[in-house]
Amino acid sequence: MVPDTTYEFYNEADQYVIYLRKNGEYQRPLVINRITQEITPANYERPYSDNVSSKPSTIYGILGTIRLLSGRYLITVDKRGLAGQICGHKIYRALEISVHRFAKSTSDLNEEEMETETAYIKMLKRVLGIESFYFSHTYDLSLSRQRLSGLSPDVKQQNLFGMTERRFVWNGFLLDDWCNLVSAVLNVDPIYAWPKLEDFVTPVILGFVGILQPLTPISSSFGASEDTPCYALISRRSFFCAGTCSYARETDKVANAATAVETEQIAYIPPGHIFSFVQILDPAPVICSKQPNLFYKTPMKIDYDGKDSANGTDVQSDKEGDKNELFGQIQVAPEEVETIKSDILGVCSAQQYGRTIIINLLDEKSLQMRLCRSYVDEADLRNQSVDFNRECSAHQWHRLSSLLDRLEPEIVAMRQLRLRSVGPNLTISVLQDSQTGVFRTNCLDCADRANVLQSMIARRALELGLQEAYLVSAVSRGKSDFMGTIWPKFEQAFTDIWAENAYVLSFQLSDTKAFKTDSIHMGKRTATGVLMENSHSADCYLQDSINLFLGHYSVFDSDGSPKKRIPANAPVPALRPELLP
Structure with missing residues (x-):
C-alpha cells in the first residue's frame, strides 16, 4: 500500500503553521507570518501544540495561493473522500476546500474595496464548491496511463506538479504563485533538512473519477483468489x-x-x-x-x-x-x-x-x-x-x-x-x-x-x-x-x-x-x-467565477491598481467585456 500524506494546520492570530506528515513522520513546518505576509521554514520541534493555545486541524492538500486586494489567500483541502485506488494509488475527491487570508486585518481597505474583496471570495468559493476536484499524492491524474507508461525513469522521479499535463491541472495558476513563494525560502540553510517543495503541492483535476471493484475478491482461473x-x-x-x-x-x-x-x-x-x-x-x-x-x-x-x-x-x-x-x-x-x-x-x-x-x-x-x-x-x-x-x-x-x-x-x-x-x-x-x-x-x-x-x-x-x-x-x-x-x-x-x-x-x-x-x-x-x-x-x-479562479481575469490593472468595481445592476452583456480576459 502506498503511504498517505496529510498536514497539521495551526490557524493562529499572527501566523499559520503547516506541518507535513508523511509516512507517519512529521517534517519541519512552513510558517506564514500574517503580519508581514512572508513565508519561512521553521525548526520548531514536535509537539508544537504544547506551546500554542489553538488546536491543529488536519488538511489533506494545498491547492496554492491567489492574490486579491488585501493580499494573498491560501487555499487548502479540509475534507476528502476516497474515490478508490488505481494500481495501489489512492485517489481522493475534495469534499471541502477553505480559503485562508494571509493578512491579519483588512483595515487598509476602504468600504468599496472591502465589498469587492468579499465578492471575489464568494466567486472563488463558488468554484471550489463544485465538489468535482480530484487529487492523489502519488498518482498523476492529469496523464493518461499510456503517457505515464511512456515517461522515462528520470521524469518519473520528478514531483507531480513537474510532470503533469498542465491543461488538465485546474489549480495551475494557484500553484504557480504558491511555488514562487515557497521555492524562494526552502533549502536556504543546509544545516536543517528542509522539506521539499513538492511536499507542499497538490495538483487537482476537475471532471470525474469513478472506480469500481467487486465487493468480494474474484476466485477464477484468471488469478489468485485475493x-x-x-x-x-x-x-x-x-x-x-x-x-x-x-x-x-x-x-x-x-x-x-x-x-x-x-x-x-x-x-x-x-x-x-x-x-x-x-x-x-x-x-x-x-x-x-x-x-x-x-x-x-x-x-x-x-x-x-x-x-x-x-x-x-x-x-x-x-x-x-x-x-x-x-x-x-x-x-x-x-x-x-x-x-x-x-x-x-x-x-x-x-x-x-x-x-x-x-x-x-x-x-x-x-x-x-x-x-x-x-x-x-x-x-x-x-x-x-x-x-x-x-x-x-x-x-x-x-x-x-x-x-x-x-x-x-x-x-x-x-x-x-x-x-x-x-x-x-x-x-x-x-x-x-x-x-x-x-x-x-x-x-x-x-x-x-x-x-x-x-x-x-x-x-x-x-x-x-x-x-x-x-x-x-x-x-x-x-x-x-x-x-x-x-x-x-x-x-x-x-x-x-x-x-x-x-x-x-x-x-x-x-x-x-x-x-x-x-x-x-x-x-x-x-x-x-x-x-x-x-x-x-x-x-x-459561474463563468465569471471560473475566469477568476483560473487567472483569466485579474483583479488588478496593468499598472497594479485594483480594477474598478462593476455596478451591481449592470446588465449581463456589460459584464462580459469586463470579466473576460
Missing part, C-alpha cells in the same frame, strides 16, 4: 477556454476548444492485465460565440473574418421554432480553416493522440448543420456523422448499435494500451500494445448525446481488448454479460458509472443534469428524461 479486478473511469476537463456551455463555445483564437474533456477507461483484470482506452470530447471547432437568452436554443454568431466572433453573422433564424429551415453552406475564411486544422490535428499530435477520427453528433439542419459542414467539408477530416435526434427518433436505439458496428474497424485499427504487470502493486509492467489513434466526439451539448456514444465505444473497446488477451471468447464478447466469468454484475456497474460521469460533467458545464442518461440506464428515453431536457439553465456567475 486478486481483485478494477475498472476506473477518468474524465479530465481542460482549463483552456473553460467555462459553462452557455458562454464557452467552440474554439478560441489560438485553437483551444471550449469545454474539452479527455475521458479514459482503465481496466485491471487479474493476473496483471491492464487496459487503457482514451477518447476526447470537444465542441465543433468553429470560432463563434453564444450568449444565453430566453430561447431554448440560443442564436449563435460565427466569426467569418478572423476578428471578434461577437461581430460575426447571426447564423440562426429568429424563428426559433422553425425546425425545418435549412441553411446554405457557410463560407469559412482561410484563416479559420487553418485554425480548425490546428485545433484538431495539431493539438491531437502534440498530446500524442495520433490519428484522429471525428464522430459528429450535430443535427443535420439549422444552426448545427452549418457548424457541421463548416469544418468537415473545409478541413477535409476523417469523419463519421450521425444526426442523433433524427437517427434515434421514435426510440430507435438500435441505430446507435449500427453506428458502433461501422466504427468497430476503427477501434481495432487504433488499438489500445495493454500492459502486463509482473511486479507487486503493478509497479513493473511490460508494454504489449499502444493506442495509436483517438475518437473525437463533437456535440453542442457535450455531456449529453456524446456520453451515450462514448460509453458504447468504451464498452466495445474493452470487449475487443479482453478478447485479444484471451480473457473472453469471441462467442461471449457480444453478450450483455461478457465479463460474467471474470466479474459478475459488471454490466450494471459499467452503465451506472458512465451515467454518473454524464451527470457530473453536465452539472459542471451548465448546472443541470445530463438529459439523455436514461438511454444509458434503460436503453430508451423516459418521461423524466424529457422533462429534464427542458429545464436547461445558464450560469453567467
Whole structure:
C-alpha cells in the first residue's frame, strides 16, 4: 500500500503553521507570518501544540495561493473522500476546500474595496464548491496511463506538479504563485533538512473519477483468489477556454476548444492485465460565440473574418421554432480553416493522440448543420456523422448499435494500451500494445448525446481488448454479460458509472443534469428524461467565477491598481467585456 500524506494546520492570530506528515513522520513546518505576509521554514520541534493555545486541524492538500486586494489567500483541502485506488494509488475527491487570508486585518481597505474583496471570495468559493476536484499524492491524474507508461525513469522521479499535463491541472495558476513563494525560502540553510517543495503541492483535476471493484475478491482461473479486478473511469476537463456551455463555445483564437474533456477507461483484470482506452470530447471547432437568452436554443454568431466572433453573422433564424429551415453552406475564411486544422490535428499530435477520427453528433439542419459542414467539408477530416435526434427518433436505439458496428474497424485499427504487470502493486509492467489513434466526439451539448456514444465505444473497446488477451471468447464478447466469468454484475456497474460521469460533467458545464442518461440506464428515453431536457439553465456567475479562479481575469490593472468595481445592476452583456480576459 502506498503511504498517505496529510498536514497539521495551526490557524493562529499572527501566523499559520503547516506541518507535513508523511509516512507517519512529521517534517519541519512552513510558517506564514500574517503580519508581514512572508513565508519561512521553521525548526520548531514536535509537539508544537504544547506551546500554542489553538488546536491543529488536519488538511489533506494545498491547492496554492491567489492574490486579491488585501493580499494573498491560501487555499487548502479540509475534507476528502476516497474515490478508490488505481494500481495501489489512492485517489481522493475534495469534499471541502477553505480559503485562508494571509493578512491579519483588512483595515487598509476602504468600504468599496472591502465589498469587492468579499465578492471575489464568494466567486472563488463558488468554484471550489463544485465538489468535482480530484487529487492523489502519488498518482498523476492529469496523464493518461499510456503517457505515464511512456515517461522515462528520470521524469518519473520528478514531483507531480513537474510532470503533469498542465491543461488538465485546474489549480495551475494557484500553484504557480504558491511555488514562487515557497521555492524562494526552502533549502536556504543546509544545516536543517528542509522539506521539499513538492511536499507542499497538490495538483487537482476537475471532471470525474469513478472506480469500481467487486465487493468480494474474484476466485477464477484468471488469478489468485485475493486478486481483485478494477475498472476506473477518468474524465479530465481542460482549463483552456473553460467555462459553462452557455458562454464557452467552440474554439478560441489560438485553437483551444471550449469545454474539452479527455475521458479514459482503465481496466485491471487479474493476473496483471491492464487496459487503457482514451477518447476526447470537444465542441465543433468553429470560432463563434453564444450568449444565453430566453430561447431554448440560443442564436449563435460565427466569426467569418478572423476578428471578434461577437461581430460575426447571426447564423440562426429568429424563428426559433422553425425546425425545418435549412441553411446554405457557410463560407469559412482561410484563416479559420487553418485554425480548425490546428485545433484538431495539431493539438491531437502534440498530446500524442495520433490519428484522429471525428464522430459528429450535430443535427443535420439549422444552426448545427452549418457548424457541421463548416469544418468537415473545409478541413477535409476523417469523419463519421450521425444526426442523433433524427437517427434515434421514435426510440430507435438500435441505430446507435449500427453506428458502433461501422466504427468497430476503427477501434481495432487504433488499438489500445495493454500492459502486463509482473511486479507487486503493478509497479513493473511490460508494454504489449499502444493506442495509436483517438475518437473525437463533437456535440453542442457535450455531456449529453456524446456520453451515450462514448460509453458504447468504451464498452466495445474493452470487449475487443479482453478478447485479444484471451480473457473472453469471441462467442461471449457480444453478450450483455461478457465479463460474467471474470466479474459478475459488471454490466450494471459499467452503465451506472458512465451515467454518473454524464451527470457530473453536465452539472459542471451548465448546472443541470445530463438529459439523455436514461438511454444509458434503460436503453430508451423516459418521461423524466424529457422533462429534464427542458429545464436547461445558464450560469453567467459561474463563468465569471471560473475566469477568476483560473487567472483569466485579474483583479488588478496593468499598472497594479485594483480594477474598478462593476455596478451591481449592470446588465449581463456589460459584464462580459469586463470579466473576460
